[in-house]
Amino acid sequence: MSLPNTDLPPDELICSARGCTAAATADVRWNNAKIHPPERRKHWLACADHTDSLRAYLSARGMFREVVPLGEAAAPGQDQG
Helix, strand or coil, X not given: CCXXXXXXXXXXXXXXXXXXXCECCEEEEECCCCCCCCCCCEEEEECCCCHHHHHHHXXXXXXXXXXXXXXXXXXXCCCCC
């Protein structure tokens, strides 16, 4: 999977959770419906230990959209920015 704004190879991507330096294994996709159009997706990278907590944080705020394992292609037509 090609993530926006990065030239790093997938094995160098790290988890977005505060203080975590583990390798990312998933792309947690979200958007804030108050400010983003429905098709827009923002990205947080997550390691196996933080995927569920990042999903729960976003879900509680109504912003979670999906989790995609790193390496899977984006769905056609999805905004990657």
